[in-house]
Structures are given as C-alpha cells and as structure tokens.
Amino acid sequence: MASIPAWARVYVACVVLAALACLAPLPHVRVPWWVVALLAALYAGCERITVPRGPRGASARVAGRRATGVGMGMGVGAFLPVLLAGAFLLPPSAAALVALPGALLTRVEQRPRWLRRVWRAAQLAVAIWAASRVHGALGGRDAVVTPDFPYALVPAGAAVLSFCLVLTVLDGGILALAERVPVRSAWRGVFARSLASVAVHGLAGLMMAVLWRSPYGPVAALLVLLPMYVSCWVFAQYHRERAAHQATIRALVQAVDIKDGYTRGHSERVGQASMMIARELGMDDERAEVLRFAGILHDVGKLGVPTRLLRKDGPLTPEERRVIELHPEYGHEMVRGIGFLGEARSAILHHHERLDGSGYPYGLVGAQIPEFARVVAVADAFDAMTSTRSYRRARPVSAAVEELERCAGAQFDPVMVRALVAALGREGWRPVVTADPSPLRGDVYPPSPPVSSRTEKHPTNKNGHPTTVEGRVADVEGRPEDRVPRGGS
Numbered sequence: 001m002a003s004i005p006a007w008a009r010v011y012v013a014c015v016v017l018a019a020l021a022c023l024a025p026l027p028h029v030r031v032p033w034w035v036v037a038l039l040a041a042l043y044a045g046c047e048r049i050t051v052p053r054g055p056r057g058a059s060a061r062v063a064g065r066r067a068t069g070v071g072m073g074m075g076v077g078a079f080l081p082v083l084l085a086g087a088f089l090l091p092p093s094a095a096a097l098v099a100l101p102g103a104l105l106t107r108v109e110q111r112p113r114w115l116r117r118v119w120r121a122a123q124l125a126v127a128i129w130a131a132s133r134v135h136g137a138l139g140g141r142d143a144v145v146t147p148d149f150p151y152a153l154v155p156a157g158a159a160v161l162s163f164c165l166v167l168t169v170l171d172g173g174i175l176a177l178a179e180r181v182p183v184r185s186a187w188r189g190v191f192a193r194s195l196a197s198v199a200v201h202g203l204a205g206l207m208m209a210v211l212w213r214s215p216y217g218p219v220a221a222l223l224v225l226l227p228m229y230v231s232c233w234v235f236a237q238y239h240r241e242r243a244a245h246q247a248t249i250r251a252l253v254q255a256v257d258i259k260d261g262y263t264r265g266h267s268e269r270v271g272q273a274s275m276m277i278a279r280e281l282g283m284d285d286e287r288a289e290v291l292r293f294a295g296i297l298h299d300v301g302k303l304g305v306p307t308r309l310l311r312k313d314g315p316l317t318p319e320e321r322r323v324i325e326l327h328p329e330y331g332h333e334m335v336r337g338i339g340f341l342g343e344a345r346s347a348i349l350h351h352h353e354r355l356d357g358s359g360y361p362y363g364l365v366g367a368q369i370p371e372f373a374r375v376v377a378v379a380d381a382f383d384a385m386t387s388t389r390s391y392r393r394a395r396p397v398s399a400a401v402e403e404l405e406r407c408a409g410a411q412f413d414p415v416m417v418r419a420l421v422a423a424l425g426r427e428g429w430r431p432v433v434t435a436d437p438s439p440l441r442g443d444v445y446p447p448s449p450p451v452s453s454r455t456e457k458h459p460t461n462k463n464g465h466p467t468t469v470e471g472r473v474a475d476v477e478g479r480p481e482d483r484v485p486r487g488g489s
Contacts, residue, residue, distance in 0.1 A: 004115060008178035012119045015170060019122040022096045022129035031094040036086075038218070043082040044102035046225075080198060081224065083124065084205030087132040087159055088144055089212060095132035099124035119174065127166040135159035144209050152206065160202035164195050180427050185279055245340050249293060252300050252334075259307055266383055271295035273379035273420065276427065280419035281375075287343070291372055294344035298351050298376050301331025325360050328352055347372035351380060354411045374413040378404060378420055381412070386429065397429050 086098040103121035110116065135141070140155030172187035204224055211221040257264045274295030278288035302310060305327050309320050316324070332349035335341055350373035353359035355366050385400040395403075401421055408414040 004112060004178055005180075008174060009115070011173055011177050012115060012122070015126060016118060016122045019096065019125040019129075022125055023093055025091075025093045026097065029091050029093055031091055035089060036094050036097055039082055039086045039090075039098045040101045042222075042225075043098060044105055046082065046229075047102040047106045080201035081204035081208055083128050084131065084160070084163070084202050085208035085212070085221070087128050087135055087163070088140060088156060088206060088209035090132065092129045092132040092136065096125040096129040099128050123167065123170045126170065127163045130166045131159040131163035134162040144206075144213050152210065156202060156206045157199075160199055161195075163202075164191060164198045167194065167198075182279060182423075182426065185282065188282075189284070248338065249296055252303075253296055256299055256302050259303060259310065266387060267296045267299060269383045269387070270298060270376065270379045273382055273429075274375050276423035277375045277379060277416055277419045280423045281415075290340075290342045290344050291347070291375060293341055294347035294351075294372050295376050295379055297331065297335060297341070297344065298348055298380060299327065299331070300334055300348065301327035301329065303334065304330030325352075329361050343370065343372045346370040347376045349373070351376040353377070355413060356410045359411075369413075374416050378412050378416040382420060397424065 083095075083099055086095040089095075090098070100121050103124050104117050106117065106120065108116045135155045135158070138155035138158055140152065140159065143152035143155055168187060168191040171190055175181040176183050176186040204227075208221040208224045211224065212218050214220070253267045256267060271292045272295070275288055275292045278291045283291065305324055309316070309324055312320070328349050328351065332345055335345055335348060338345075347370060349361070350364060350369055353362070353364045353369045353373060354377075355369070355374075357363050357365040359369075382400055382404060385395040385403065386397055387394055401424065404412060404417045404420070408417040
C-alpha cells in the first residue's frame with residue numbers, strides 16, 4: 001500500500017471523480033441496456049481469459065508502458081475493439097459503463113490491487129466517454145448506419161485520437177506521481193507508441209459497430225473478435241516470453257546472492273540506479289530495460305570465482321586478486337548466449353574499466369568503454385558506498401556523491417555522474433541492508449573498527465593513486481572484494 005505515494009492517490013481519486021461525473025447522466029439517458037450488458041460482459045470475459053500474468057516490478061511497468069502507455073504497471077486489455085465499439089454505438093455515459101466490470105475484475109499482480117483496479121476502471125471510463133462524446137458530436141452514429149461508409153472513418157478516427165490522447169494525459173500524470181518518472185519524460189513518446197495499436201483496435205471496433213447495425217446483427221459483429229483473439233494470444237505469448245526472461249535473471253541473481261551473501265540485494269539496487277541514470281539521459285524504454293538487466297547482472301561472473309576468495313577475511317594475494325578480476329569475463333561468457341540481453345553483455349564485461357585506462361579486463365580508455373558499462377560503473381560504485389553491510393556501515397549519500405564527482409573524468413564518466421546526481425536530487429535514494437540480520441542483535445550491525453586500527457594500505461595503480469572508490473574513501477575498507485584493485489564492488 002505504502003508503495004503508492006500520497007499525491008498519486010489524490011490523483012487517482014480525482015480521476016475517479018471524473019469517471020463518476022461521466023456516469024452521472026445514466027439515470028436520465030435512454031439506452032438499450034441489453035447492448036450495454038452484452039458488451040460489458042464480453043469485455044470482462046475477454047479480460048479474464050486473455051490478460052497474461054507478466055513480470056512484476058519495474059520491468060512490468062516498462063512493459064505495460066511500452067505496449068500501451070498505461071502507468072502503474074498495468075496495460076490496457078487486448079480487447080479494446082469491444083470498448084471502442086461501445087463508444088461508436090452508445091451514448092457517452094453508457095459507453096463509459098461498458099469498461100467498468102472488466103477493469104474491476106481484471107487480474108492484478110502488484111499491490112495495492114484494489115487501487116490499481118480502480119485506477120484502470122476510472123481511466124478507461126474517462127477515455128471511452130471522451131471518445132464517444134467526440135464520435136457523437138461529429139455525427140458518427142448516423143454515419144455507422146448510412147451506406148456512405150467511408151465517411152464513418154472521420155468521426156471514428158477523431159474518437160480514436162481523443163481516446164488515445166486522454167489515456168496519454170492520464171498516464172503521464174500517474175507515471176510522474178506514482179513511479180516518479182521525470183516530468184519532462186513522463187509524456188514523451190507515450191502518445192506515438194500507443195496510437196498505432198489503438199488505431200488498429202479502433203478499426204476493428206468500427207467494423208463491429210457497422211456489422212452490429214447492419215442486417216447481419218450482433219452475431220456477425222462478434223465474428224470480428226476472432227482475429228483480434230489471435231492477436232491477443234500473440235501478445236500473451238510475448239508477455240510469457242518476457243516473464244521467462246525475468247525468471248532467468250532472477251535465478252542468476254539469486255545464485256550470486258547465495259554465493260556472496262555479503263552483497264545481497266546489491267545487484268537489484270545497481271539495476272535501480274542504472275535505470276535512474278537511463279531516465280535522466282532520456283533513453284527509450286527498450287534500452288532502459290536492457291540497461292536495468294545489465295545493472296542487475298553485472299556481478300554474475302562471481303559465480304565463477306571460488307567462494308573462499310569472496311568470503312576471505314584477510315587481505316588478498318596478488319594471485320587471488322587476479323582471479324577475482326576475471327569475474328567480468330566469466331560473467332560475459334555466462335550470458336553470451338542470452339540474446340535478449342543485447343547491450344547488457346558489454347556492460348557485464350566492461351563495468352570495471354576506467355576512463356583513464358587503468359581499469360580491467362582490457363584497459364579501455366574514454367569512449368572505448370561502452371555506454372552501458374560507464375552507466376553501470378557509476379551505479380555500482382554508488383551502491384557499494386551507500387549500502388550497509390555486516391562488516392561496515394553505509395556512507396551518507398552526500399559523501400558518496402562527493403566521491404563520485406571527485407573521481408569523475410579519471411574513473412567515471414562525468415556525464416553519467418551528473419545524471420545520477422540529478423536523479424538523486426529529484427527522487428532521493430533509500431539504501432537497504434544487504435546482509436542477513438545479526439542473529440543476536442536483529443537489524444543492528446557491529447560498528448566498523450576505527451580507521452586508525454587498520455594497517456593494510458589501500459591498493460594503488462601504477463601512478464600511485466588508490467585504485468578503488470572504496471580505497472579512496474578511508475572508512476569503507478572491509479571485505480576483501482572492497483580491496484580488489486581498480487574495481488567497484
């Protein structure tokens with residue numbers, strides 16, 4: 001429940017009030033109620049049967065946003081033709097009513113489920129009301145019946161545009177308030193992405209309306225839904241494939257967390273920080289999602305590193321450090337055959353490169369380092385400094401930002417650092433404990449030893465400079481992986 005901010009709830013309440021206002025004239029409108037009931041039952045049944053169970057969390061929000069522009073992790077159902085046919089056949093208030101049963105009964109994966117169902121019902125009711133209003137104002141209901149069929153495309157097209165525009169406006173607001181998408185990015189591209197799909201469904205809805213009013217009647221109109229059902233099935237397969245992708249990534253991340261429990265949760269947070277940078281850079285949803293995968297899987301190569309080295313209490317020998325430095329190459333080999341990762345593979349391989357060329361595994365310089373790798377490097381180092389672990393406490397966000405800015409240009413790409421700082425200034429950061437709670441002290445961790453009690457020197461590069469962010473920050477030295485040369489976490 002608490003995951004939806006208060007302002008987002010107020011926004012949803014306002015949209016609900018708008019939907020109720022759209023439905024208010026119903027008692028005074030003469031309408032064929034059997035048509036309303038049939039369309040509402042048809043839409044509700046199609047929603048229950050065909051809406052696939054997709055991935056959760058950020059990936060679900062991106063998937064839903066990419067498909068139709070709907071926020072809060074929910075997409076418009078694949079049977080929009082039924083709703084749009086209602087807009088073409090019925091008065092505005094009755095057309096809005098058609099969407100309510102299906103929207104309120106649809107399956108919802110994320111909590112709070114009731115709020116998401118109410119949001120879905122309200123936004124669809126308002127959008128369909130607007131579409132029906134525009135269609136009627138342009139004489140669309142008469143055009144559906146007359147033999148001059150091409151003219152019917154004009155009011156139907158205007159109705160589809162208004163439907164899509166209302167959804168875009170409402171979705172942009174919920175993305176900005178509920179998902180904290182930057183205001184300048186919340187509406188960008190949403191209308192264009194959703195228009196083509198809604199236009200196709202609008203044509204099918206118009207065909208339904210024309211056949212419904214023709215001598216062939218409602219039965220012929222329902223036949224239009226058969227090809228749309230095939231389209232919906234393909235859409236469901238797409239979502240199942242995405243769910244399989246998510247399951248693959250979760251399995252790999254869980255394996256890393258089990259092997260290296262000291263950094264549990266680190267991968268997910270690096271993915272989150274990478275996504276924040278991607279949004280600030282204005283990446284499209286497709287690339288931003290792949291970048292999130294890169295952040296989540298950046299340390300998957302640790303599965304190839306002996307566990308004794310990851311959990312070693314003492315300092316690492318040069319040979320042991322060289323073994324740990326192989327983890328980016330191990331990770332790249334592990335994911336080489338996973339096609340959907342795309343650019344993420346280069347980030348997994350190169351996220352320990354440095355702009356000055358002293359990184360590993362290949363010592364790339366500046367722009368030779370892939371863009372995704374430069375993003376993940378900043379996100380990785382930031383989370384390493386701001387995470388509380390069983391062997392040390394978290395650095396304040398301000399201190400981590402100061403350190404990133406100091407290292408920008410030598411270790412980190414200044415553009416990526418500025419993007420993260422801007423995103424943090426707007427959205428904030430809530431670091432989470434990444435190790436299991438102490439069995440004796442609950443969530444309280446033993447304090448880190450004073451810096452003066454440590455005698456081991458920080459590793460340095462050939463120029464004598466400390467080679468890790470953790471090494472540059474005096475009181476972040478703890479586990480052996482924090483002392484790996486030229487690395488982040």
